[in-house]
Amino acid sequence: MDEYECNIDAEGIAKDIALLSQLTTRVRVYTTDCNLPDMVLDAIKSLNANVTLSLGLKMVRNLDVSIKQLSDFKRIITTYPDELIDSVWIGEEPISKGQLSEFELIGYLDFATGYLERTGKNIPVGTSETGSQWSPNLADHVSIIGVNINPFFGGLEANLSTLWTYDFLLEEFVNRLDIRDTTAQLMISEVGWPTEGGEIGDAKANEDQLQNFMDLWVCNNKDSQVGWYWHTAFDGPNDKDRQWENHWGLFSNDRLLKNITIPIC
Template sequence: MNNPNLHRVFHGMDYTPLNAMYPDCITNPPTQNNITRDMAVLSLLTDKIRLYGNDCNQTELVLHAIDALQINMTVWAGVWLDNNQTTNTRQLNHLYTLLADSKNRDKFAGVAVGNEVLFAKTLTETQLFDVIDGVRSNLTSLGYNLPVGTSDLGSNWNADMAAKVDVLMANVHPFFAGVVVEKAANWTWTFFQENDVVLTDNLAKKPRVMISEVGWPSGGGSDEGSVAGIDQMNRFMADFVCQSNAKGMEYFWFEGFDEPWKIKYNTPGKQWEDKWGLLDVNRKLKDGLKIPTC
């Protein structure tokens, strides 16, 4: 799977395996072969990945791929939460089973409990942080000292929330803010500092702060001043990636591969939901895309 056009320059990468969405995966599950190939490619781009959930055995398949390939890769485990208690219980119990397995102990870098739960209004702030407290308590009982957080829109965080997590994870997308790509990198850094990092200034125990999603779609239309396209992806990467590394910023690029299932969220003139990957679903680097070198 080696590719001289791929460079390990990204701090981290967001990843959702193909066919890992419940309940569809019951009849069409993700495969070890596909995930192992994905991980081989991702290892050429980063040494950290972030998952969004653990349904369909996706986390086990990822961990097995890391072992089989003997690659240097750590995983931010994901716990998908919604307003269905059955879903939440299934996700949490699966996480604890994974962590109880001693062979996984060194592979996890942290746990992201929920993604954009507050934005979607599927749980209240109180409900979400009760779950986070429970996860932290269970991790301690299992002998782990992993950072626990939740990812949400950068504009949704406040100082009270920041004080309740080990890591503040903000999804910051200049594309959805209608920013022209020439200004997108500076906009991202400024937005993150003024809306998220600043929240930790007066906290006695400061959490880590990271951008849990940042990226640009390769096509599908435009959103005010933001234009989706390969040239625009190249420009944003060229302005953001190496410069963020130099700043010591923790971020997860959204994302490694296209997600075809998201086509259902596309609307006329806004057909970009399935086009955020650096590579297509067959692990082919998109034509004309240039991964930065740092």
């Protein structure tokens, strides 16, 4: 579940959760803006859905924004039952996007981890970054290592991209950092395939290649020790200036399933 522009309401979020609960047991948000996590958690409770929330905080250069996100985090953590929140994610590629230095990100990670420990919450804390931005030092400050890998940008056709994704994870991340002995959980924090926006090499943004990639990825990785989040559930609003950005969903932005079939494993 991606960021919203505050044009959301509790009824719409409840519809989202009712739909997504048929596909997954875990939903991730990227921000506390607009009371989005509250609406997701309220919907999970009211629907008695078998879903947990991966709570993301938007950590940016603007200190006021980051402080507000942390304040919301503290309120949410102490308001809702522990079993509804499976993890806390501090930032979404904040180093890659030039929003935070590694030192600043580690400070926020340590704050969140310390707060959870002081309040007796056993909820893991991590961050999501591209593989090149992870360092052994950063990995030492998380209990979840999230790596965004979007194989579309590798330029291979979809039926080769599942292997490419794991080759990238092993060669460009695990081997480079030598983190085989880490106690942190390794997760692919974004993986998916766009349906509009053009092509890169043999990788074409369309529904056929989304279907091919999904067929190979979902069932092959259903029981993988490396967790993963599909990027993303719903398309964003149409925007001709954002080539691929708003077209990664399995559903259109009005909750209609694209011309694809969800794999049954």
